[in-house]
Amino acid sequence: MAKQQETKHATNQPNKKIENLEPDKEDSTGAFMTTDQGVKINDDQNSLRAGDRGATLLEDFILREKITHFDHERIPERVVHARGSAAHGVFKVYKPLNKFTKAHFLNDTATETPVFVRFSTVAGSRGSTDLARDVRGFAVKFYTQEGNFDLVGNNMPVFFIQDALKFPDLVHAVKPEPDNEIPQAASAHDTFWDFISLMPESAHMIMWLMSDRAIPRSYRMMEGFGVHTFRFINDKGEASFVKFHWKPLLGVHSVAWDEAQNISGKDPDFHRRDLWEAIESGAFPEWELGVQIVPEADEFKFDFDLLDATKIIPEELVPVQRIGKMTLNRNPDNFFAETEQSAFHVGNIVPGLDFTNDPLLQGRLFSYTDTQLIRLGGPNFHEIPINRPVVPIHNNQRDGFMRQQINKGKSSYNPNSLGGGDPVQAKAAEGGFASYQERIDAKKVRARSKSFFDHFSQARLFFNSQSDPEKNHLIDALSFELGKVKTVAVRQRMIGILSLIDRGLATEVAYALGLKVLKPEQPINHSIPADGKVADYQPTQVESSLASSEALSMKNTIKDSIISRKIAFLVADGVDERSVNGVKDALVSGGAVVHVIAPRLNAVIGMNNKEIAVDESFLTAASVLYDAVYVPGGKNSVATLEAEANAVHFLNEAFKHCKAIAADEQGLQVLEATYFANKLPSDFSDETVLTEGIVVNGDLKKLSEQFIQAIALHRFWEREKPRQVPA
């Protein structure tokens, strides 16, 4: 299927990684079936027996081979980020960045660097729902001409903890509880909030996790962040600090929590399917790569520490420069071979980039190779096609399980004379990687810098930057999650932490939990050294130099297109074909995907006896799987639909989830059968449409225009204000 995309390829160069994968691909079209040894098989239905009712013979190598392979098909899932989906694509830089970095792929504007990108949830297992409230992984492997660079980030710019030593604790706390393995893919349980309530440094991340960012509408509509501060190194050996951002060209959008829970039942593969279908249809997802660059000299200029992964650099302080674009334009051919076996490592960097001393990053540098050793079974996982670079590998590493490369010659050591001294080391000028020579003069200590002790100012900045609907969602999310916690003392301790972020927030959540905001307990900070004074190691309360930051609210995101958005048309026999086709044509030419949904499958007969193909029935479709709904007229069609509970429910849910809804003059009759009939706007002017998201118009051209504008706005959260939406 991916082959069809050749013609739609948004870019114009052959993708070197796809070429590199080609020799390993297998295509059975027109071929004989064989064993793994290449022997043609003439009966794949019956094992070899002593007589047709007798015992199976051990000599049946066909049976033995097939069952043995099957028995060994599974590998361990990733210990975190087990559930994921991936795609191939390319990255191209806009202009050379040589002032800051010598990395070739960030300087050569002519080259399209192949990428493989895997998106994931963190806590759930491989088969868990895509719509869990969770952080999303955003891992990009750049197959550059200088080797692989992996930017292994998330869709949130900060992290729960400051030191990698706490990572196993965090993950043990969020994963299903160890006695009964409950709950799957959810943080709403005691052990997670027990840990969080004792880890004040997680406060900022918790604000992100409880926000709508944790329930994206699509992987294609998420930001990505490298999280840590990295280093850029130019060809003079000068360094600057850099933070990486991915900015989606479709904007950042989310679903409602009630919707997320429903999608988990109706289509747990919602994000996987969405990514796959968008790429198959040629609606290639795109992100711009952004960088925030801080000169070395400004390292201590901020009221937070650049090495602290629980902090952002607000965009008001250091703007994000957009330096290039990534386009995902090809689905994998095989999920296991590519997506499952892809092995990312934050330590895979190329000349022109380097690490910083962020203690979270430093610990990650160990963890990723280590985990691949157990997951992929040995030290040669870099040879698996999806992981190998597009440049040759020459070194003296040898052997190990599943070695693919056939190294020639006698010498596998350096220095050597028998092999002519090869392979030779490359000088920095020849592209050899040379680590940045950071000056360090320090005692070896187990301690945390005091510059890491402000845990609340940026959590507050995040909360203060949210729009009212976003704040309400955050309060609801915390009330839901803590409501699922059974231990009241944990809930109470969390209210204490929240009160250190924002008193109003804590009061609202406490109200929902039937608790009071008490004076918070002394938050525990785990960085107390054996001989340290506890008082010195308590979190500090610092005011952020900023009251709010625009980039933190999804309200300010791009809302200018309906590309790849899914629109449901509710129809029945007798529908007005002109209304269906007119509005459909307008939406499809705007890039949207239209599904016709009817009481039963196959087709409906319109009022002018024309057949209209049906994509889904009310049984197989659900409102939560669409971005907007249209009800075309036709006397008999609307009469059927207004009496059809599933159609009315479809609309009620769309209204509840704040989606754009449209009807032509006759279709209005069906809207009048919903619970929101008495909330329909009194006029359908352009202005009302843009605030209320409901379009009714007899003029199909005008209707289509207004509907397109409304869909582009994504959601009409103001509708939630009266908080009176059942469904």
Ligand code: HDD
């Ligand atoms: Fe991690 C996987 C992102 C902290 C240890 N991590 C993993 C993946 C992503 C991230 C996107 C999935 C990659 C894929 O699709 O295969 N991790 C992050 C970010 C972090 C972070 C953005 C903080 C800024 N991780 C982190 C720490 C540790 C790990 C502190 C351990 C000390 N992460 C792992 C791992 C995983 C992993 C155990 C599991 C599967 C894998 O590596 O390949 O090594």
